[in-house]
Amino acid sequence: MNPVDLLGKIIEISHSNLELSSRITSILNIISRDMGSEEVIIYTRDKDRRLSCRYANQKSVLFKILNQYRCHVGEGIVGSVAQKRSPLFYTKRDIPPRFGCLFYPELDGRIENYKLFAFLPLADDSYLYGVLVLCSSSRDTLHDADKIFLSILSREVGGILCSYELIVSSKKRISELATLTELGKILTSNAEPHDLLRNISLIIAKSLNATFVTIKLGYAFLKLDSHRFTYGTIDPSVQDHVEELEGAATRLLRAVSIKDCAPDEYEDSFRYSLFSAPIVSKNRVLGTLTICGDRAGQNYALGEDGPYLINTIANYISSGMENTLLNTRLRDAIRELSDAQKRLIEQEKFRSLGEMTANIAHEIKNPLVIIGGFTKRLARQIDIDRTGNKYIRIILNEVTRLESILNEVLNYVKETPLLAETCNINDYIDEVLYLLTSDVSWEEIRVVKEYDAGLPLIACDSQQLKQVLINIFINAHEAMRGIGTIWIQTKQAAYENRPFVAISIADTGGGIDPAIIDNVFNPFFTTKERGTGLGLAISNKIVMNHKGHIDVENVAGKGVTFIIYLPAKNNTIKEELL
Amino acid sequence: MKNARILVVDDEENIRLLFKEELEEEGFEVDLASNGLEALDKLKEGRFDLVVLDIKMPGMDGIQALNEIKNANKDQPVILCSAYGEFKQDFSSWVSDGYVVKSADTRELKQTIKNILGL
Ligand SMILES: Nc1ncnc2c1ncn2[C@@H]1O[C@H](COP(=O)(O)OP(=O)(O)O)[C@@H](O)[C@H]1O
Ligand SMILES: [Mg+2]
Numbered sequence: 001m002n003p004v005d006l007l008g009k010i011i012e013i014s015h016s017n018l019e020l021s022s023r024i025t026s027i028l029n030i031i032s033r034d035m036g037s038e039e040v041i042i043y044t045r046d047k048d049r050r051l052s053c054r055y056a057n058q059k060s061v062l063f064k065i066l067n068q069y070r071c072h073v074g075e076g077i078v079g080s081v082a083q084k085r086s087p088l089f090y091t092k093r094d095i096p097p098r099f100g101c102l103f104y105p106e107l108d109g110r111i112e113n114y115k116l117f118a119f120l121p122l123a124d125d126s127y128l129y130g131v132l133v134l135c136s137s138s139r140d141t142l143h144d145a146d147k148i149f150l151s152i153l154s155r156e157v158g159g160i161l162c163s164y165e166l167i168v169s170s171k172k173r174i175s176e177l178a179t180l181t182e183l184g185k186i187l188t189s190n191a192e193p194h195d196l197l198r199n200i201s202l203i204i205a206k207s208l209n210a211t212f213v214t215i216k217l218g219y220a221f222l223k224l225d226s227h228r229f230t231y232g233t234i235d236p237s238v239q240d241h242v243e244e245l246e247g248a249a250t251r252l253l254r255a256v257s258i259k260d261c262a263p264d265e266y267e268d269s270f271r272y273s274l275f276s277a278p279i280v281s282k283n284r285v286l287g288t289l290t291i292c293g294d295r296a297g298q299n300y301a302l303g304e305d306g307p308y309l310i311n312t313i314a315n316y317i318s319s320g321m322e323n324t325l326l327n328t329r330l331r332d333a334i335r336e337l338s339d340a341q342k343r344l345i346e347q348e349k350f351r352s353l354g355e356m357t358a359n360i361a362h363e364i365k366n367p368l369v370i371i372g373g374f375t376k377r378l379a380r381q382i383d384i385d386r387t388g389n390k391y392i393r394i395i396l397n398e399v400t401r402l403e404s405i406l407n408e409v410l411n412y413v414k415e416t417p418l419l420a421e422t423c424n425i426n427d428y429i430d431e432v433l434y435l436l437t438s439d440v441s442w443e444e445i446r447v448v449k450e451y452d453a454g455l456p457l458i459a460c461d462s463q464q465l466k467q468v469l470i471n472i473f474i475n476a477h478e479a480m481r482g483i484g485t486i487w488i489q490t491k492q493a494a495y496e497n498r499p500f501v502a503i504s505i506a507d508t509g510g511g512i513d514p515a516i517i518d519n520v521f522n523p524f525f526t527t528k529e530r531g532t533g534l535g536l537a538i539s540n541k542i543v544m545n546h547k548g549h550i551d552v553e554n555v556a557g558k559g560v561t562f563i564i565y566l567p568a569k570n571n572t573i574k575e576e577l578l
Numbered sequence: 579m580k581n582a583r584i585l586v587v588d589d590e591e592n593i594r595l596l597f598k599e600e601l602e603e604e605g606f607e608v609d610l611a612s613n614g615l616e617a618l619d620k621l622k623e624g625r626f627d628l629v630v631l632d633i634k635m636p637g638m639d640g641i642q643a644l645n646e647i648k649n650a651n652k653d654q655p656v657i658l659c660s661a662y663g664e665f666k667q668d669f670s671s672w673v674s675d676g677y678v679v680k681s682a683d684t685r686e687l688k689q690t691i692k693n694i695l696g697l
Binding site for chain 2: 361362365366368369370371372373374375376377396399400403407
């Protein structure tokens, strides 16, 4: 075979899918055949930097002897080739005396029939993988071309060994990486925090062959109810150690193993290998990750590099938790945003609806006034009290009702600018109560007042605010059917760190059915036969225009408390404090 | 002042009729106009103790008419009267002496008139 074909063949084999040892053996066989050398042997370097004879062509005789001996780099011929990383060639003529001895002590006298030896380092620029040895009895000369060819050959074989070595050391890394990748996938997913932590422990346990994995949260992370997420079962005999380790990891802020904690008694006899690492985010320990492997088991979870791996995983988890936190916040923000958008669209719809309603109501108002006005005149003319014409009374009642509906609708849809004045809300409540309670229908209603005398002033449109109070009082009155207690309290309150005035109005009217409570502020929502469903809608709108809000505390079966929050006017002093 | 003269300005014929009859029943002398310009003409021709002015009218609306009336005679009492309280807060309506929301129940209107006329 010409050198090019030979090299081609070798490269082909070296890139095949065969097992490493059979790949190398095939290559060595080919070299043996083609170069006419009975022995083609490879020494490889072990972890402890010694060279041992690992591979040979099939027909090799020396292999069985040579592979019983290992030599240091620098020792003997093989060792010195390895050290100098330059090839050595010997032909019959220049074989030094007692060559066999230099080669291998027991080989003396057994290699006399070889006429040619070649020793080639298998190395690249930075690393030595081994030494290739050729012995031939049929050839006794080596041309330069042969030497060049052999050096190319050795580089190729070195390459195979190199990739093999990489593979072996990578294999472990890869399995760790696979774990981390799996984790990464979960951590970047949108899983709920709860599922996230459960899945994490599952993946770690599965991929590391762990007996159990447990994540303990020290912080209330995203309102998770459970604080420990475990995959597998914690053997009662290690329960205490787990807690001990978790404590140590949190304290020391680094990965710890059972050896760090337990005295010598555990060192060898202890059945489990146990590691804990803190899950740290922004200098805050969120919790701990603990992994437990069975030493007796086949692939027990973590070896010497356990602390390193568990730390890496813990870091992953912390960034995952941060992610989830961000995600959750983001999701909330998006939800809020889309809510706001929906509200905006609603408002927009409502505005044009409002305009239309205002126009219609306006157009209806005049005819209604005319109908009602003349009916009244008619009633007076025929002296309704004497004739008792009930039809006219009905028309009049309905006109009055229609008018009041129209007024409320118009009130609700029109944009009323605020005429702000500074006021003490206590006074207005009293004013409104005075007006209302002068009516006989309020006789059986007890009014209890608890005013805060030092209430801050507010800026408000008194007319509109009185409207709000009236609406709420009238609802309470209606709910109690004229009998019960209204309790009114005013006090200072803080909302989002700003000073507010809170006006609570509670009644004993049986409360609101929880099924409908979300609707009570909707325009036109009413449970009353003759209600307009606009009272609370208008009140809400007015309070919102005042940059306040209304809360409802409902005790079904008992009563409702409406709480009106209005921003206190003079909050400059407080603001300075903030 | 029982025979006070009142000018009712409204674009709706039947509203004019209703107000006329109601107010005459109270003993007032009532004249009518169907828009702002006509009202200004009537005010030039004769003296009125009070003007009841609708706001929403074609041509010159009530607010404009109010300004014109007050410009000509700032002591001329005017009551704004509209289908709903849309201009209650509008500062240009502050110039008016009263504000009444139209209703089939004319008592508020009558009371406001009497208040202004000091009856
Ligand atoms: N104090 C209250 N007690 C019980 N239910 C109430 C109370 N206030 C309001 N509600 C409920 O809320 C609904 C809406 O009230 P509102 O907007 O004032 O309209 P309306 O009074 O015309 O029905 C009422 O029909 C009633 O069902
Ligand atoms: Mg109501």
